[in-house]
Amino acid sequence: MTQHQNTGNGPALPGRRVFLRGAVAGTAAAAGLGMSGAWAGSAAAAPGxxxxxxxxxPLLTPSQLKYNPTGEIIFPCIRGVYDRLSSPLGRYYLYYAPHDAPGGICLAYGDSLEGPFxxxxxxxxxxxxxxxxxxxxxxxxxxxxxxxxxxxxxxYFHGENHTTRLARSKDGITFTYDRxxxxxxxxxxxxxxTSYARVFRHDLPARGARYVMLFMVNNQSNHRDIGWGWSADGRVWSFAQQPLIRHSDVGVNNLSGPHLLTRGGSAYVVYHTGKENGGNMLISEVGNDFSRRAHLGVFYDSGSAAPENGRAASPSFGTDRGVPYMVYEAGERLAGSLAVARA
Structure with a gap:
């Protein structure tokens, strides 16, 4: 399973579709999509x-968990550990947390990305x-x-909402505080x-960097954007002073939950909007050097029925035996579950 790249080219299936909307003709042409008009439906036209x-x-529901201080969980992170740890509890580790106080970084484990965990x-x-x-x-x-x-x-985890911290582990269970x-x-x-950070192994030679951080940033305007930073070692960071993707760039009130995907020699950021703006995941192409800004529209269209109830958020991607999966928040913020989608 890859850390920052979604691998596999599974067949297009009915269900949630990847759309490109609001992309000008020049953007579409530059992306190699060869399309026209405001919409291009179906997975065949998906960027990259x-x-x-x-x-x-669903994979995890708060009411079924022993550690459940607030009745809610958010922000899944799925990692394959079967080829990295000597005696893992399962092939995959799924990290998650409640958000509201006291929160707490939690773990579930399983042998398939389809569960059970x-x-x-x-x-x-x-x-x-x-x-x-x-x-x-x-x-x-x-x-x-x-x-x-x-x-x-x-x-990498936050607490309070304005601080992101790093801890390190040899087994994925016992962590040592770093900084x-x-x-x-x-x-x-x-x-x-400055929270909801994800870090990816991604080379930026011009910046002397080998890691990229994506995170949610908010200010007194109370409109959330996607910020970014870069690092040579994953510990000491430099940060862009302007957002990578602004809420106004894509015509919504708030953005969060960014994830980096790479394919076809370029890099993309997937992120979600608030339910008031459709509750979908959007995608923007930023290029391998993060100099490009092509906002390509809806990556995953949340369903109106349970468990999504019009909101899909905070994706984490992995591949299990050649099949691509996406683990994500399904449902209203602080009132949903962690779910899995399959290609």
Whole structure:
């Protein structure tokens, strides 16, 4: 399973479709899509040839979990560990968290991306009180990166909403605190949220970087955008002072949950909108050097029926035995489940 790339070219199936909308003709031509008009339906026209995902089933529901302090969970991160850890609990580790206080970084494990997943009995792995490093109201939004250089699982998580931290683990269960990697003070004055970060192995030679971070950024306007940064080692970061993708670029109120995908020699960012703007996942092409801005429209169209109820968010991608999957939040924010979609 890849960390930052969705592999596989599964057949197009009925269900959720990938659409391109609002793309000018020049953007479509530059993307090699050869289309015209405002819409181009079906997976065959998906930017970069990404699979067409369809909802399969819920994987984790708060009411079925032993550790369930607030009745909600968010922000799944799926990682294949069968070829990386010596004695894993399962082939796949699924990290997640409640958001509201006290939160807590949690783990479930299973042998298939279609489930079932078993809750780790000693959750949470990381709490909101980790002395002497911090004591905060909550910790949440776990993103775990396999760092091949040191053969460790690196956990990026937030707490409070304006601070992102790093912890490291040899087994994916016991973590050692490393450092703070992002705060609001690293961005322009007035920034008040820098959270929901995901980190990817992605070379930016011109910046001397081997890792890219994507995250949600908010300020006094209370409209959330996608920010980004770069790092040589995944620990010490530089951050762009302007958003990578603005809410106004795609005509919505808020953006969050960004994930990097690469294919066909280019890089793309998938992210979600608020339910008031359709609750769908959108996609923008940023190019391998992050200099491109091609906003290509709807990547995944959330269904109106349960469990999605008009909102799909915070995707994490993986491949299981050659089949691409997407694990994501399904349902209203803080009132849904973690679900899986299959190509």
């Amino acid at each position: 040839g990404f699979p067409d995902y369809r909802h399969l089933k 078993t809750e780790y009995p000693a959750n949470p792995l990381v709490t909101n009180d980790w002395q002497p490093h911090y004591k905060v109201s909550h910790v949440s939004s776990p993103h775990v990166l396999w760092n091949e250089d040191v053969r460790e699982l690196w956990l 703070t990697v992002l705060t609001k003070d690293m961005l322009p004055a007035g920034t008040n949220e």
